[in-house]
Amino acid sequence: MPKQVDHGERRSQLAEALWRIAERDGFAAVTVRNIAAEAGVSVGRVQHYFASKDELLLFALQWVGEEFGGRITAKVSALPEPRDPREVVRIILTERLPLQQRSRVYVQALITWLGRSAEHPELAGYLLEGTRRLCEYLATQLRQAQRDGRVRARVDASRTAEELLALTDGLSSHLLQNLYTAAEARAVLAERLDQLFEH
């Protein structure tokens, strides 16, 4: 057997380099050559592990996506039992907003990707999957709240879950545009949740 290396490890190193560049120098500086330089390896090596730049981008996206996803589940798990559905929903939605530099860059990358994914629909599947799952989870939380009498029974939980998710995604893009501040975004979200959980 010839020399073997940990492919996952190597790929992660490149993803890290990518995010360092994106955060420090902006997205325009994210080129294969720069990534290779930042990671201290040759361009050829990058291609050895990722057939194309898109593949690297997608991997990097999933890679930090898991980090952010993990943070959400951690915060939710940290809630005292029995968990307040409203608090669960609030945490999930708030955590998705780009309120710090790091998540700003991440969301910006997501949006850039989204712009391109319309043309390679097969590559967008990963995002779709995650959003759908989250949507269902939110819906179950809302139904729980309805059973508890915290949310009106005639509200359609599935539709409202979709609505809340769309709302946060819209808020995210508005935040990226600096249309308003983090505090205002939180306030908008709070206003909506107040109205939903008014009972």
Place this chain on the structure above:
Amino acid sequence: MPKQVDHGERRSQLAEALWRIAERDGFAAVTVRNIAAEAGVSVGRVQHYFASKDELLLFALQWVGEEFGGRITAKVSALPEPRDPREVVRIILTERLPLQQRSRVYVQALITWLGRSAEHPELAGYLLEGTRRLCEYLATQLRQAQRDGRVRARVDASRTAEELLALTDGLSSHLLQNLYTAAEARAVLAERLDQLFEH
């Protein structure tokens, strides 16, 4: 005086060519070369009228943006007096959704631009301006509805306007991802408006 041509006309021709390509061949095919070929002119001519590709892109965006904006005001104006605020809001929000091929391409371009505009903040100003104005207009409609007793008085009109706008933008991005169909998007919006205008 040497030969004079209508700059606006020439620029519009290039913008039209750009959208034809985007709609027919996808966004990846939108290159300066292709635009020049589609318009039947030389690459040099394109550069004569637009210093850079970004400038052309921004112009094309504003150009169709006005078209869409015009359609909205036309539809709103066509409403019988006195205009029902709920109907006004519904039209504005629905019209912003990418429900046909043409608006899909437009919204996709907007999103792509948004991804890049974070790095040239000065260029994003155009979008910002429009969103802010729309937001204020929605807020006045909501306040009108509140005076009419159609919307609860304790609802914060400004925040809700921001919320509705964010909601449609989120729905737009979800529609681009084919997360759900046009009918579902309409239903989500309807559900939200039902809740808002429940009185």
Place this chain on the structure above:
DNA sequence: CCTTCGTGCCGAAACAGGTCGATCACGGGG
């Protein structure tokens, strides 16, 4: 008529980024 000059326009070449192919190094089996 002819010069002048500014506008509109062009094409070659420079430059940058992504991708491909040939190639080398190396280490474990036959």
Place this chain on the structure above:
DNA sequence: CCCCGTGATCGACCTGTTTCGGCACGAAGG
């Protein structure tokens, strides 16, 4: 000792954008 597959590198190539020098043309001025 040779073979072969994996890891890795480099240079070339292609496509796309931008820069630059210059040409054409037509109106003003002599």
